[in-house]
Structures are given as C-alpha cells and as structure tokens.
Amino acid sequence: MKLQIQRQDGRTDTYEVPEYEGMTVLDALMWIREHHDPSLAFRFACRCANACKECIAVVDGKRQYTCTVAAVDEVEVAPLPNQPLLHDLAVDH
Amino acid sequence: MNRRDVTTDVLVIGAGAAGMYAAAEARRQGARVILLDKSMVGRGGATIMAQMTVAAAVGHAEDDSWQLHYADTLESGRGLNNEQLSALMCQDGPPRILESWERGVNWAQNGDKLDQVKAPGHSRKRCCYVGALQTGTGVVRGLKKELRRQEVESHDTTVVTDLIQDDQGAVVGAAALEVKEGVQVAFWAPSVILACGGLTELYARNSASVNMTGDAYALALGVQADLVDMEMVQFFPIANLAPRTIGLDPIMWDPFRYRLGGKLLNGEGEEFIERYAGVADEGTYTATRDVVTYGILKEVEEGRGSPAGGAWLDFTDLTREEIRDAFPAAYDRLLEQGIDVSERAVEVAPTAHYTIGGVRVDIDMRTNVPGLFAAGEAVGGQHGANRLSGNALTEAFVFGARAGEAAGGYAVKTVGGTPEPDATASAAMDEALATIAGVRGRNHDSDVFLPALRSRLKDIMWRNVGPFRDQDRLEVAREQIAEVREEFETRARVDQREAFNLEWQEWFELRGMLDVADLVRTAALARTDSRGAHQRDDFPQEDERLLANTVTRRTPEGSLDVRWEDVVTLDADPASWTPPPIDTDPRERTPR
Ligand SMILES: Cc1cc2nc3c(=O)[nH]c(=O)nc-3n(C[C@H](O)[C@H](O)[C@H](O)COP(=O)(O)OP(=O)(O)OC[C@H]3O[C@@H](n4cnc5c(N)ncnc54)[C@H](O)[C@@H]3O)c2cc1C
Ligand code: FES
Numbered sequence: 042m043k044l045q046i047q048r049q050d051g052r053t054d055t056y057e058v059p060e061y062e063g064m065t066v067l068d069a070l071m072w073i074r075e076h077h078d079p080s081l082a083f084r085f086a087c088r089c090a091n092a093c094k095e096c097i098a099v100v101d102g103k104r105q106y107t108c109t110v111a112a113v114d115e116v117e118v119a120p121l122p123n124q125p126l127l128h129d130l131a132v133d134h
Numbered sequence: 135m136n137r138r139d140v141t142t143d144v145l146v147i148g149a150g151a152a153g154m155y156a157a158a159e160a161r162r163q164g165a166r167v168i169l170l171d172k173s174m175v176g177r178g179g180a181t182i183m184a185q186m187t188v189a190a191a192v193g194h195a196e197d198d199s200w201q202l203h204y205a206d207t208l209e210s211g212r213g214l215n216n217e218q219l220s221a222l223m224c225q226d227g228p229p230r231i232l233e234s235w236e237r238g239v240n241w242a243q244n245g246d247k248l249d250q251v252k253a254p255g256h257s258r259k260r261c262c263y264v265g266a267l268q269t270g271t272g273v274v275r276g277l278k279k280e281l282r283r284q285e286v287e288s289h290d291t292t293v294v295t296d297l298i299q300d301d302q303g304a305v306v307g308a309a310a311l312e313v314k315e316g317v318q319v320a321f322w323a324p325s326v327i328l329a330c331g332g333l334t335e336l337y338a339r340n341s342a343s344v345n346m347t348g349d350a351y352a353l354a355l356g357v358q359a360d361l362v363d364m365e366m367v368q369f370f371p372i373a374n375l376a377p378r379t380i381g382l383d384p385i386m387w388d389p390f391r392y393r394l395g396g397k398l399l400n401g402e403g404e405e406f407i408e409r410y411a412g413v414a415d416e417g418t419y420t421a422t423r424d425v426v427t428y429g430i431l432k433e434v435e436e437g438r439g440s441p442a443g444g445a446w447l448d449f450t451d452l453t454r455e456e457i458r459d460a461f462p463a464a465y466d467r468l469l470e471q472g473i474d475v476s477e478r479a480v481e482v483a484p485t486a487h488y489t490i491g492g493v494r495v496d497i498d499m500r501t502n503v504p505g506l507f508a509a510g511e512a513v514g515g516q517h518g519a520n521r522l523s524g525n526a527l528t529e530a531f532v533f534g535a536r537a538g539e540a541a542g543g544y545a546v547k548t549v550g551g552t553p554e555p556d557a558t559a560s561a562a563m564d565e566a567l568a569t570i571a572g573v574r575g576r577n578h579d580s581d582v583f584l585p586a587l588r589s590r591l592k593d594i595m596w597r598n599v600g601p602f603r604d605q606d607r608l609e610v611a612r613e614q615i616a617e618v619r620e621e622f623e624t625r626a627r628v629d630q631r632e633a634f635n636l637e638w639q640e641w642f643e644l645r646g647m648l649d650v651a652d653l654v655r656t657a658a659l660a661r662t663d664s665r666g667a668h669q670r671d672d673f674p675q676e677d678e679r680l681l682a683n684t685v686t687r688r689t690p691e692g693s694l695d696v697r698w699e700d701v702v703t704l705d706a707d708p709a710s711w712t713p714p715p716i717d718t719d720p721r722e723r724t725p726r
Pocket of ligand 2: 067085086087088089090091092093094095096097106107108109
C-alpha cells in the first residue's frame with residue numbers, strides 16, 4: 042500500500058509499505074519508523090485497543106484514530122489542524 | 135543545555151491508577167506533589183486498557199470477606215506471596231473501591247449497590263466493573279476528577295531517565311527529558327514514587343501499551359534498590375491471534391469466555407486443557423492463566439496448534455442473538471470486520487500481559503533506598519507466582535494510596551521540606567542531564583534504528599525468556615542481548631532535533647530495557663523449578679526447597695546479584711489482622 046504523510050513544514054512524504062491482513066495506518070507508520078525513517082513523529086500508546094486515543098490524526102480528510110483505520114491502497118495522513126503542532130503528525134492535545 | 139529545575143515534596147513517576155492515587159493521597163498529607171508521565175496523564179499505561187474487573191470483597195453481590203479474597207490470592211500465588219502485601223491489598227481493597235465510587239468512578243450498580251461478578255480464581259462474586267468493557271476508562275475518568283479536586287500539578291510527555299541520590303544514598307530527585315520541546319528537567323523531591331507500571335513491552339507479543347518498557351525496574355537498579363521475583367512475568371493465554379481485529383482490545387476474548395463459555399480447542403479440534411489443568415474446562419473457564427498458557431504452547435510445540443500457531447476459540451454453539459446480547463458493541467465491531475463469531479472460530483495465543491515480580495517494598499511501599507517508594511504493577515510480591523484476574527487494579531488503588539500517604543508523610547514530617555541538594559546529588563544531577571543532552575544527535579547518520587533494535591530485543595525475549603524457559607535458551611539470550619547492547623552503545627541513531635524527538639526518548643527506553651532484559655533473564659536462570667508463571671522445561675516440577683523469593687540487586691560494580699529470601703509471612707491470624715499504621719517517621723535515613 043501507499044502512505045502519504047504530511048510532514049513538518051507542509052512537506053509530503055510518500056512510502057510504499059508492505060501489506061498484511063489486518064494492517065492499520067498506525068502499523069504502517071510504525072513500520073516506516075522501523076525500516077525507513079525513525080525521525081517520523083506521531084503519538085500512540087495502546088496500538089490496537091483504541092483505548093488511549095493518542096493516535097488521532099486526519100486520515101483521508103477525516104479525524105480518525107490511526108489504529109482503527111485499515112491500511113489498504115492509498116491513504117493520506119496529516120496532523121490535526123487546530124492543535125499546536127509539535128512535529129510531523131504529533132500535536133499537543 | 136536547555137535546563138529547568140523544579141522542586142516539590144513528592145514526585146510521582148507514572149500516571150496510571152497507582153500514580154494518580156498516590157498523587158491524590160500525598161496531597162492529602164499536605165505535600166506539594168508533581169505527577170509525571172512520559173505519555174499523556176492517565177492514557178499511556180495499562181490502566182486505561184483494562185476492560186474487565188476489579189476484585190474487592192465489598193460483599194454487595196453475595197457474602198464475602200477480605201479474608202476469603204486473601205485465601206484465593208494466596209492459593210493462586212503458590213507459596214510465594216508476600217503475605218503482608220497480599221493482606222493489605224485484600225483488606226484495603228473494599229474501602230478504596232467505595233471511596234473511588236464517591237470520588238467519581240462510575241462503577242456498575244445493581245440498585246444502590248455495586249454490581250459484582252465472579253472472575254476466574256475467585257471463590258465469590260467480588261469483581262466490580264464499569265459499563266460494557268469500560269473499566270479502565272471509567273477508573274481514569276474518576277481518578278482524574280480527584281486530581282483536579284486536589285489540584286495536583288501534572289506534567290505529560292516527560293520521561294524520567296535517572297534517579298538522583300545524595301551523599302547518604304537517599305533518593306532526592308530525578309533527571310528527566312521533557313519531550314515536547316526537548317528540555318532537560320531536574321526534579322528535586324525528598325520523596326519519589328515509582329509508579330511506572332510493568333515491562334510487557336520487552337516481549338514481541340504483548341497486550342499493554344508501548345510505554346511499558348520496565349522503566350521502574352531500570353530506575354530501581356540504578357540506585358541499588360532490591361527487586362523481587364523478576365522471573366515472574368504473566369502471559370495471558372487467549373489474546374487475539376487471527377484474524378487480526380482492528381480497534382478492539384487484544385484480550386477481550388477473556389470477558390467473552392467468562393460470560394459465554396465457548397470452547398478452547400487445539401488444531402485437531404480437541405479440548406485439551408484437562409491434560410494440563412487436571413480438570414475439564416467445559417466452558418466453565420476455571421483453569422488459571424498460567425495453566426492455560428502452558429497448555430496452548432505445549433500443544434503448538436507438539437504440532438497440534440491452530441494454523442497461525444495458537445489454539446481455536448469457538449463460540450459457534452451459541453446463537454448470534456446470545457452473543458450479541460452479551461457483547462453488542464464488540465459483536466457488531468467484529469461483524470463490520472467480516473468476523474461473525476457465531477459462525478466461525480477465532481485463533482488465540484498467549485501474550486505478555488502483566489509483570490508479577492517488581493520493586494521490593496515493605497508494607498508502607500518503601501524500598502530499601504531512603505526516599506524511594508513504589509506502587510502499582512511496578513511492585514512485586516503480592517501475587518506470589520501468579521496473579522488473579524482483577525487483582526491488578528486493586529493493587530494499583532491500595533498501594534498507590536499507601537505509597538502516597540507514606541511518601542507525603544515522609545517528605546512533610548520526617549524530612550520537612552526540600553533541603554538544598556548536597557554536592558553529591560548536584561553532581562549526579564549535572565551528569566544525568568549532561569547525558570540526556572549528549573544523546574540528542576548521537577550517531578545521527580547511522581542506519582541502525584532504535585525501533586528496529588527494540589524489535590530485535592523483543593524477539594529475543596519472546597523466544598528465550600518467554601512463557602517457556604530452559605538453561606540453553608537463557609544462555610542464548612545472554613549472548614543475544616549482549617549483541618543488541620553492543621550495537622545500541624556504538625551505533626544507535628538519534629535524530630538531532632529538539633522538538634518531539636521520539637528517538638531521543640527511545641534511546642533511554644532501550645538502555646533500560648536491555649538492563650531489565652538481563653534482570654529477568656538472570657532471575658529466570660536462578661529459579662530452577664517451575665512454579666506459576668515461571669515454567670522451566672528443564673525443571674518441570676515445583677521444588678519445595680525453592681519456596682522463597684529471588685531478590686536481585688545491582689552491585690556497585692555493575693553486575694547483578696541474586697539472593698534468596700524467605701517469603702514474608704503475616705505472622706497473625708487473618709481474622710484479626712489489620713495493617714500497622716503508616717510509619718511516617720522512619721528516622722534512619724541510611725540505606726537498609
Ligand atoms: C489489555 C489489558 C487489560 C487489563 N485488564 C485488567 C482488568 O480487567 N483488571 C485488572 O485488575 N487489571 C487488568 N490489567 C492490568 C492492569 O491494567 C495494570 O496492572 C494496572 O493498570 C497498572 O497500573 P499502574 O498505575 O501500576 O501502571 P500503568 O497504568 O501502566 O501506568 C504507568 C505509567 O507510567 C508511565 N511511565 C513509565 N515509565 C515512565 C518514565 N520513565 N517516566 C515517566 N513516566 C513513565 C507510563 O507512560 C504509564 O502511563 C490489564 C492490563 C492490560 C494490558
Ligand atoms: S494507539 Fe491508542 S487509540 Fe490508537
């Protein structure tokens with residue numbers, strides 16, 4: 042699948058991420074940190090229980106928890122617009 | 135260097151249920167309190183993820199007593215419980231549940247009483263819960279109200295890297311990195327409480343959050359605090375394996391089984407738990423967690439696993455309506471993902487779930503190091519060799535409250551404010567903050583990534599120091615952990631930026647995880663029998679001679695020293711036992 046990430050300073054990075062059944066956008070973001078760019082910043086804690094609510098971002102134009110959205114085909118991720126931006130997708134919320 | 139100094143009476147590290155409870159109680163002692171979390175307050179740890187129940191003999195659903203709860207807890211612990219801590223947990227659980235109810239935790243009710251249900255290993259209906267799978271969220275919401283009422287100052291996204299000791303060896307502060315802006319913070323406090331939760335993130339398969347990197351144990355090692363039974367890690371038997379679910383708790387099959395029964399089958403479609411538990415499972419779900427974990431992994435090892443390497447969990451004898459009536463939200467969510475559990479079985483497998491061992495404390499939650507307290511999952515001893523379901527949040531409330539009271543009293547009455555740090559402490563703080571500053575940008579053009587190194591370590595732990603252990607695997611782990619450490623020390627990449635630099639934090643997390651991996655491995659090697667959560671293939675029986683606790687401490691030279699200590703007994707009839715009043719005036723400030 043293809044993940045487009047809005048980075049710092051409005052730059053957009055695109056990554057090809059190998060898919061597996063059940064992979065979420067958060068899984069894809071974590072894969073990118075492990076294999077390509079560990080400097081990529083985003084918030085997350087519980088990873089799949091949807092309990093901590095830290096991973097919220099704008100996914101394909103909608104506010105969603107990245108750990109609940111399936112990573113298939115092409116997905117765009119951007120930080121929440123109305124919160125102080127810390128870095129990349131991480132905001133102070 | 136971008137440095138800030140902050141002074142308080144009580145510093146609480148970790149804002150789960152234990153830390154939040156501790157902070158509120160320390161405030162009640164008149165202490166100034168700072169509550170820190172490397173993630174977001176109340177959100178980053180295991181507490182918010184707990185979906186099931188909290189055990190306390192409130193006696194609202196049927197006749198119960200804390201002594202019965204205590205007897206169940208000891209039975210599950212297989213002779214290794216610190217009986218004083220177990221008794222404290224069971225005795226003080228009911229008043230804490232009622233108090234938290236008053237303070238704003240919206241426990242499920244039955245009329246004007248609490249609704250209490252039965253959970254595995256408990257002989258009575260004593261497990262409280264919030265809503266439909268809302269226990270953790272309900273607890274956090276309620277405890278946060280209390281923090282606001284007590285005006286507790288909290289700092290999020292702040293990771294503690296080192297504890298600071300004075301000339302006498304007392305802990306007098308902590309060095310931290312505020313990750314949002316990349317500030318090095320010197321926290322000074324005569325009382326410090328470790329409430330950092332467990333170490334499940336050391337394992338490739340785990341049910342808790344990414345933050346459970348075992349920091350409490352690494353910090354304790356750093357100041358020569360004692361750790362008890364670190365070989366005891368609880369593996370939860372039936373975490374979701376396949377098909378992968380999205381947005382659901384990996385261990386939600388537990389309440390499903392508890393309410394609905396269902397069948398646990400091996401790859402050949404046979405019920406197999408009887409072989410290990412000695413009693414048939416028959417949907418009554420009475421076998422304890424360690425037995426089920428062991429059973430599933432043994433079946434897999436002997437070639438009788440499910441396709442993805444676990445066991446089948448089968449509810450297909452039930453109708454769609456029966457399942458939906460019990461779990462409407464979860465059933466519909468599964469259905470949206472194409473999983474109809476009335477039609478198909480799912481695959482489940484063990485996962486690292488909870489840390490049974492931990493920082494060794496006395497009944498006032500004091501460690502052997504003056505000024506240092508601990509609470510919650512970070513503490514060891516109270517569950518012996520196996521934790522009963524529902525006892526973890528009870529422990530977080532009770533031990534959190536006790537630690538807060540003891541630490542508040544110690545800071546206000548014994549020490550009397552925040553003395554100026556002596557030369558030893560100042561120098562140690564300067565050094566710790568300089569290390570933090572020095573890590574930013576370290577090997578920034580290296581291609582050895584911290585998230586990848588961390589995954590490697592987690593695989594090593596899962597394969598060799600996981601639910602099954604033997605001497606060979608533990609020796610392999612020694613070498614492999616050392617290899618990861620070597621790469622970590624020489625080549626791990628850290629980004630250069632200051633703001634929200636995850637690698638900067640992860641460098642300290644992995645430093646601690648490597649130490650804690652060695653710690654668990656060393657204790658697991660020392661315990662040459664199988665008991666509860668600790669299963670040695672080369673020593674499959676319980677050995678009566680090892681009815682004692684492993685206590686590990688880092689020597690001043692840096693090696694790990696394991697000694698055996700007698701189990702702490704109650705030395706009283708539980709019928710008339712009450713916890714001793716908190717000793718807020720322990721005069722000796724020298725290390726014990
Ligand atoms: C999925 C799941 C379900 C569970 N269900 C139940 C249940 O139904 N009933 C039950 O009784 N128990 C349950 N448990 C266990 C229980 O949730 C935990 O044992 C308990 O919540 C631990 O509370 P705590 O306050 O000690 O730690 P946590 O809630 O884990 O909090 C520790 C906090 O410390 C922070 N921290 C760690 N290191 C540092 C550092 N260096 N600097 C700053 N902050 C730091 C972390 O970010 C975290 O927020 C469950 C656990 C899991 C994972
Ligand atoms: S990572 Fe916790 S809700 Fe998404």
